[in-house]
Amino acid sequence: MRGWVERQLGEEVLNIIPTEFGSGATSIVQTQKGRYIAKVGERQDFLDLYEKVLPFLESSGLKQSHIIARSNRLVLYEWITGDTCKVFSEVQTKQAIKYIKKYFEALRSFPINDVKLERQNAWDDAQSLEFLLDKLPDTGIFSVSPSIAEATARLSRMRDLITTLPKQLIHGDLGADNFLMRGNMVTSIIDFTPQIAPEMYGLCQFLYWNVLRQEESAASLHTWAKVYSEVMNEEIFDCCMLQATLYRVVGPLLNGVTTVHKRVHLLEVLLESSI
Numbered sequence: 535m536r537g538w539v540e541r542q543l544g545e546e547v548l549n550i551i552p553t554e555f556g557s558g559a560t561s562i563v564q565t566q567k568g569r570y571i572a573k574v575g576e577r578q579d580f581l582d583l584y585e586k587v588l589p590f591l592e593s594s595g596l597k598q599s600h601i602i603a604r605s606n607r608l609v610l611y612e613w614i615t616g617d618t619c620k621v622f623s624e625v626q627t628k629q630a631i632k633y634i635k636k637y638f639e640a641l642r643s644f645p646i647n648d649v650k651l652e653r654q655n656a657w658d659d660a661q662s663l664e665f666l667l668d669k670l671p672d673t674g675i676f677s678v679s680p681s682i683a684e685a686t687a688r689l690s691r692m693r694d695l696i697t698t699l700p701k702q703l704i705h706g707d708l709g710a711d712n713f714l715m716r717g718n719m720v721t722s723i724i725d726f727t728p729q730i731a732p733e734m735y736g737l738c739q740f741l742y743w744n745v746l747r748q749e750e751s752a753a754s755l756h757t758w759a760k761v762y763s764e765v766m767n768e769e770i771f772d773c774c775m776l777q778a779t780l781y782r783v784v785g786p787l788l789n790g791v792t793t794v795h796k797r798v799h800l801l802e803v804l805l806e807s808s809i
C-alpha cells in the first residue's frame with residue numbers, strides 16, 4: 535500500500551496506522567503535509583456512485599470526504615477532522631437524526647435511474663424485500679429461529695403497503711462509527727453504503743444500530759422516529775423497522791455466519807413489542 539500511496543501523493547508516507555473503528559480494512563496515512571484515509575477492497579460500483587453523489591450532498595452543505603485516488607484494490611480519501619464514537623449519547627442521537635434527515639433529503643434529488651448497483655453478494659439479497667418474502671423460505675434459514683419466519687410473515691401481510699412507498703438513494707450503514715462528530719454535532723457521514731429503499735427504511739437502519747441494538751428494547755423507537763418527522767405513519771415505520779432488523783439477521787446467515795444470537799434476540803424484542 536505504501537508505495538502506491540506515495541506514488542499517488544508524490545510525497546513520503548511517514549506512518550500507516552489501522553483505524554480504531556471499522557472493518558479492519560481502513561488505515562490512517564500520515565505524511566509530512568497531513569493525514570489521509572486509505573481503504574482496501576471497497577466496491578467499485580459503490581465508489582462510482584459515491585463520486586456522482588458528492589455534488590448532491592455538498593450542494594446541501596453536507597461535508598464529504600473526497601476521493602483523492604483509487605485503484606482496483608485501494609482508495610485514498612481526504613481526511614476530515616472529527617471524533618468517532620462507538621455509542622451515541624442521547625443528545626448526539628438527536629443531532630445525528632436531524633443530520634440524516636438533511637442527508638436523505640439531499641440524496642432524494644439524485645435520480646435513481648442512474649444508480650447501477652450490481653448484485654455481488656448475499657448482503658445484496660438480504661436487503662431485497664422480494665428476496666426476503668419469496669426466496670427466504672427455500673434457504674433453510676427459518677430453522678435458525680421461529681422469529682425469522684414470523685417477521686417474514688408479518689412483512690408479507692404488509693407487502694402492498696411497503697412496495698408502494700417511494701424509493702430513493704439512502705446510506706444503509708448508519709452505525710455511530712460511520713459518523714464524524716465534533717462534540718455533539720455531526721461533521722460528516724462516511725463509509726458510503728448505498729441502497730435504493732424508502733427514506734423511512736434508511737432511518738430504521740440508523741435506529742437499529744443506535745437505539746434497538748444499544749437499548750435491547752423497542753420502547754423508545756417511536757419517540758426517536760418522531761424526532762425525524764412529526765408526521766410519521768406508525769404502520770409504515772413498524773414495517774421498515776422490522777425489515778431493517780430482519781436484514782441484519784439474514785445478511786450474516788446467508789454469508790455463512792452463524793453467530794447471530796444477539797441479532798435474533800433483537801428481532802424477538804421487536805416482534806414482542808407493540809411494533
Ligand SMILES: Nc1ncnc2c1ncn2[C@@H]1O[C@H](COP(=O)(O)OP(=O)(O)O)[C@@H](O)[C@H]1O
Nearest residue numbers: 553555556557560571599612613614618711725
Ligand atoms: N475521511 C475520514 N476522515 C477521518 N476519519 C475517517 C475518515 N474515514 C474514515 N475514518 C475513520 O476510520 C474509521 C473506519 O472508516 P470507515 O470508512 O467507516 O471504514 P470501515 O469500512 O472500516 O467501517 C471510521 O470509523 C473513522 O474513525
Ligand SMILES: [Mg+2]
Nearest residue numbers: 556711712725
Ligand atoms: Mg465504517
